[in-house]
Amino acid sequence: MEFKRPRTWEKFFVINNLDKSSGLINISYSxxxxxxxxxxxxxSYVKNARGERTYNFPASSSLQTYEMLDGINLFSIQRKxxxxxxxxxxxxxxxxxxxxxxxxTKYILTKQGTAIHAGDGARGDFSDTISFGxxxxxxxxxxxxAQSTECIPTGNLEKSILSLIK
Incomplete structure (x- = not known):
């Protein structure tokens, strides 16, 4: 059995441990x-004096800037x-x-960002981390x-690793 290693692989995965006797390879992705x-x-739908705007994006997106109304207050959200x-x-x-x-795989997912109030520029930072297998x-x-974000693996990380094995 051979492990092929394409160039793009080196950018995303790191081999932490290789134990031939137990048949275990531990790899990290970041x-x-x-x-x-x-x-x-x-x-997020926003309607104010500047017009109407609708934001729709995957919640697992690595970087997103959007606006949100919480009734009367408009916030600019920068989310990672x-x-x-x-x-x-x-x-x-x-x-x-x-x-x-x-x-x-053990997935460790971190969401962080800043909410900026459009009226007075007040900032609020947020950060949360979850993990699952x-x-x-x-x-x-x-x-x-006022909603939680539920996350599940797509299986693509495991498939990416398996595709490297020949």
Missing amino acids: GDPEQYVDCGTIS MSLEGRINVIFQELTPDKTQVTVN TGNGASFPINNQ
């Missing part, structure tokens, strides 16, 4: 969560999302010519948007 985690969609993935790839020999490969999900706590 970066944009959008293709690896589904957190639904954020929608980042993913740290801890991936265990386990090779288990079933027969001399057959190997089972299992990929399990392959096949599971988790929700960010309810925030000033």
Whole structure:
């Protein structure tokens, strides 16, 4: 069995540990969560003296600026999302010519940003982190948007790792 390593792979994944005797490879991913985690969609509709604006974007987007009305107050939101993935790839020999490969990931998702009040420029920072494993999900706590954001893995991180094995 061979592990092929395309150039783009080096930009996103780091091998932390390789233990041939146990068949374990521990890999880290750090970066944009959008293709690896589904957190639904954020929608915000704003209507004021400047006109009407609608914002719709994936909640797992790595960087987004949008506006939000909480009744009367208009806020400009600068929101960032980042993913740290801890991936265990386990090779288990079933027969001399057959190997089972299992990929399990611990997802650590961080949402942070700033809300700026349009009227007086007052700023409020926010930051939350959740973690979950392959096949599971988790929700960010309810925030000033009065809704929680539930995130689940897409399976693409595991598929990316498996596609590197030949």
